[in-house]
Amino acid sequence: DVDSGKKLCVVPGGKKGTEERHMGHASHVLCMAISSDGKYLATGDRNKLIMIWDAATCKRLHIFTGHRDAVSGLSFRKGTHQLYSASHDRCVKVWDVGENAYVETLFGHQDVITGLDSLSRECCVTAGGRDGTVRLWKIPEESQLVFSGHQGSIDCIQLINEEHMVSGADDGSLALWGLTKRKPLALAQQAHGEQDAQGLQRPYWISAVAALRNSDLLATGSHSGSVKLWKSGEGFRKLEHLLDIPLVGFVNSLKFSATGDFLVAGIGQEHRLGRWWRIKEAKNSICIIPLKQKTTASSPETPDSS
Template sequence: MAAASGSFFIRKRKVVEGQGRKKKGEDGEVKVRKKLPTKLNEEISSDSETESVEHNNKDAEELEIEETAQEKKLRLAKLYLEQLRREEEERAEEEQFKGDSIGGRLEEEVLEQKGKLKRLVAKYYVPPDISEIRLLRGHQLPVTCLVVSPDDKYIFSASKDCSIIKWDVSCGKKLHTIHRGQEGAEDRHLGHILSMAISSDGKYLATGDRNKLILIWNPATCQHHHTFKGHKDAVSGLSFRKGTHQLYSASHDRSVKVWNVDQNAYVETLFGHQDAITGLDSLSRERCVTAGGRDRTVRIWKIVEESQLVFHGHESSIDCIQLINEEYMVSGADDGSLALWTVTKKKPLVTVKTAHGIHGDPGLQQPNWITSVTALLNSDLVASGSHDSKIRLWKCGEGFKSLELLFDIPVVGFVNSLKFSSSGDFLVAGMGQEHKLGRWWRLKEAKNGICIISLKKTETKQQPGTINSCDENN
């Protein structure tokens, strides 16, 4: 073939006669082992890649021809054994992962039952997309309180206009409105609604107002169930004991009352605060925690023991309080301070002064009040609200001995109430032009309603140490 024809030449070294040697196998089969060329010298002129591919295929075929049936069986057997080994390793990894997952869940359940579970999740949260913040309007006056249903599907909000609205979280629509009642009626509110709570099974909704009444509702139908009377002043705090239908209520009359909602019965009254109680919370244990307003105390009421623990730390009126778990809690005051407590120490573990900054003219500056606080249950994530056009998210630092600011969420108006969803996927804020307890000043640019803030997280793959229990000596 002429070199000018455009084809290519392949020079292949031939096996020299006698270079291969015959060997008789155990089965009597004669096989020839040839020494393979160490390198195939190829000279490719350019035109056709298909001829090169055909040539490589021929080389492969030649190599296959040299493999005897016995060698092929051996090779396939090794491949099969390797495949079985890999499958076994993968199965072992899956079983270990499942075991770790089950063990982790059991550990969480045990710690949660003891009230010592701390999920270290705050570090995964990042600032939300402002464009995704939804403002739902329906109340005519400032929103004063709200709750999220246990399944995170619904929000119940109440207002100074004495109405209650049930919202659908997914679409933001009003599902039902309970309007202000007629004079003399006891199945509707006639005064500003100041407090709200929902049972952990979603069976009962409780609301308290300035007219000293506590109304119980069916959250599914929004029908009135019962009215409790007994307080001598505004009902400022409500909380269901988790896993039960035992209801705690706090009032400006300085008392805490215990009710049995299943039996529509009054149980007992607790006294101790020296000023109007401004906030109340409870979890699974038969106890509750209260903020005593201008008596500047936080109190834990041990119902069974008929005793109370008194905590001091804020220098001004304590306006809001929330339990993080059974061992830790967070509170806010009208001097702008935010405090983190443990139930075993009578002083705060840490206090952040002017947590929301200051306002006013130079020389007349005042701290922005902390109007609401909340915590993602059994975690290290805390949120606080004021009237400084922002909600602040905080991380409880190592050992829960510090509060570290994560980021701000812009909002306009008084943040009168804050609640995390149980999943931690969103935060709800009850907004108003005025403070929920009075009209000291008014923010005209604000809108009365509720803000649903979708929270974003980075990768939350379980890491060692993500689940912690509270220190036994705390």
Template sequence: MAATGSFFIRKKRVVEGRGRKRKAEDGEGEVHKKLTTKLNEEISSDSETESVGHNKKDAEELEIEETAQEKKLRLAKLYLEQLRREEEKAEEEQFESDLIGGRLQEEVLEQKGKLKRLLAKDYVSPDISEIRLLRGHQLPVTCLVVSPDDKYIFSASKDCSIIKWDVSCGKKLHTIHRGHKGTGDRHLGHIFSMAISSDGKYLATGDRNKLILIWNPATCQHLYTFKGHKDAVSGLSFRKGTHQLYSASHDRSVKVWNVDQNAYVETLFGHQDAITGLDSLSRERCVTAGGRDRTVRVWKIVEEAQLVFHGHESSIDCIQLINEEYMISGADDGSLALWTVNKKKPLVTVRTAHGIHGDPGIQQPNWITSVAALLNSDLVASGASSCSHDSKIKLWKCGEGFKSLELLFNIPVVGFVNSLKFSSSGDFLVAGMGQEHRLGRWWRLKEAKNGIYIIPLKKSETKQQPGDSK
């Protein structure tokens, strides 16, 4: 009897197995789903006592439904699929790690002042027909800035006005006109300097009447007025990542302001002549050009110290930081100098960088009136004034070790190049042009136009090679 009972149990299982096979013929997808479910149950319930018997039953049914060879093939496919997923996950994690690691490395190098992206070799001469001229100021443009997101340009002029421009379409979005005597919320004198904070929250402008006005760049509304300088405000710069503002003046002093608190902080002295240019980056320090005292100075605010650099033989009119370690300056004798903060003399000086003008025997070098640098890269630009119509903007590559300046190409323009700024992306260069020099009226070019040139910068199709960043 026991044997008979056993026989009927086995028979019943065989019948159930056949029934499932017929169902599989009607719907293979449903059976496959059931097999997958059972396999998952088999794997996930090893620790449960009650499910052991159930898993054994399922395993026996699976053995009836598929041969040993089919089972091996199925398990092998599952194993390979698991390996594939693990490999993809490992690749994604490695990619994210490399990306984060690269960013962190760049941030560390930038904080140390040693980030140098080798980009200059990729740039080629722009198409002259693509250069745009924006007209709006009645008198020479003296200074300008590009918003951190590269969407807007703010420019100022000897006509005491400030204009906000849309880069994409070139339209004027807002104009702050010359003020009226007694109001105090507009400029009444020539505007000589301008700066925008790295978060785009504040815009600062300085004028010949010794005033610094703070604006909201989004609405162009006046916020504060800073008083304290005793002569024209010739340079402004926000410390990167903060709302600390540095100002330089013809009164030979540098002042530090806290814009958030609408407060004056301190005054720094040292230059022996009118300061003509100023710049700063992330560190709590700034650099200045001392005009006819022919010195470049690095001001260490916390240490209450200054480093003095000599090298130009004439008045230094403009200066710009490339990164925390290197800077570029230009003088009225036509010389262009590349410096490091670790050495008191220029690493390289290019004499008569923009050529000469005048009749034979009384020729003079073209006066370098502005310089710019693409931040943390080896690309710099210079602009000059000329008595003729053949003024040029020149783009330069800082050579290996920043020990040379190699001319990349010229961009012909007409007039005084009073201000130059690269976009943050390096996709375009903006030049503020005028019929006169921004600080005076030594001579005038009637054929020049007072306006802004937006110069698109093109790159070659050659792909960036490994090692382009240091």
């Protein structure tokens, strides 16, 4: 419960191979998604499994198998119970959760898929890691569009609306895309600055991106000591840095609340994709960042200055 900070439900894990006998995952949970009606929760793990849960009771309803490597991304199509999954096996799969049914597999990426997102249309977008591409998958047409513009591994992606998306890479760049253009509409190089790594200046990797749906507000995370807020200005053709929010650790995930009242950050001592560095002073935690002050009878709602 975000307001009280209390845990409502905990599903304990178990040993590998015992998933049929107990409720929880037996390996690292890498991704999750909740259906837009709040009925289903989907979780994906390093052991190639997707588990479907009743979101209200945390009762496990079904296990989907079929991926040949870790499940790295999940997203429900808005307004439906159609689920998209991405994996380190380089495939995207489509599932019908209401019918507990597999639908189809989409091929194209040449490296592990590191991120996935979808909205209302029957399509999804993916980040292809070191294959250097972002892809838009058009499900009914059985076609895909390939976008390129980053120089490094593309590690995170988020749709802003049905026409635009944002992605981040380990070359430090943040890209703003139109879904009809194969090159970025705007590109912020070294979006989180540079770090001194063994005497060399290297950009901070972009490890997470978030977009407040159907607005111009974006957020990015790295291990630079802050979450950055951005504005996608000039008709989504410019990235304007707004402010920094201090936060120690690897920002491994970011998500705005539906109303934009707060931003949730998943913080780790290590990067979610590998154990390259460890930030000892960081705490593995969920950080809730308020973006608006609570209204009172005498004062209107204003942005939180902190």
